Amino acid sequence: MRSLIRYFFRGLLVFVPIAGTIWIVTTVFAWIDGLVQGLLGKQLSVPIPGTDWEWRHGVGLALTILLITLIGILTANVFITWILRRIERLFQRLPVIKQIYTSIKDMIEAFVSERKKFDKPVLLSFGDSREVEVIGFVTRESLQDLGRKEKVAVYVPQSYNFAANLILVPHERVQAIDLPAADVMTFVVSGGVSGAGDSQAFVDPDHA
Numbered sequence: 001m002r003s004l005i006r007y008f009f010r011g012l013l014v015f016v017p018i019a020g021t022i023w024i025v026t027t028v029f030a031w032i033d034g035l036v037q038g039l040l041g042k043q044l045s046v047p048i049p050g051t052d053w054e055w056r057h058g059v060g061l062a063l064t065i066l067l068i069t070l071i072g073i074l075t076a077n078v079f080i081t082w083i084l085r086r087i088e089r090l091f092q093r094l095p096v097i098k099q100i101y102t103s104i105k106d107m108i109e110a111f112v113s114e115r116k117k118f119d120k121p122v123l124l125s126f127g128d129s130r131e132v133e134v135i136g137f138v139t140r141e142s143l144q145d146l147g148r149k150e151k152v153a154v155y156v157p158q159s160y161n162f163a164a165n166l167i168l169v170p171h172e173r174v175q176a177i178d179l180p181a182a183d184v185m186t187f188v189v190s191g192g193v194s195g196a197g198d199s200q201a202f203v204d205p206d207h208a
Helices: 002-040 059-074 078-093 097-112 181-189
Strands: 121-125 133-140 151-157 164-170 174-176
Touching: 002 059, 078 097, 121 151, 121 181, 133 181, 151 181
Parallel strands: none
Antiparallel strands: 121 133, 121 174, 133 151, 151 164
16 A cells, blocks of 8 residues: 555656646647637638648647747838837837836846846845845846935745745845856746755855
């Protein structure tokens, strides 16, 4: 019985991450596919050569990927860039729309653009002794516009959650982490159970 229980938990460790990943990916896949086909008002399908079958699932998602890629290609064109800038300026002049558009754009740029914002992982302490620390990412080092030039803005993500906090703290309360930002983000989001490489990297050299 003990052996069966042990094997069960071993299987659980293998099955749950795989099944969970497949479920999340297929759910997002189906949602985008259904959204696109719903907007078009019809079921899209592509005939499979040599058979009587039709490929239906995923056509909407494929069109979305192609459209996004096409937009990326067209941004190299001066005329298209001019049009996109006009649209962006229009969005930035409209109340409410401006806040929504700017927030989404800045968030996307923070993760996928060449000017990534979450690339400065730090250890943030709430006291001089550094007995308690949280992991965050410095998103702005100058807060002079807010009248807090002696402070920095630290984005603190939460484990297993899409929520986060933005904390303004003095420069001396943060200590840079010499690790890839993606590994540190994985470490935080996973609750500390994966990513971030060797845990020794978090040891403060002044107290090692």
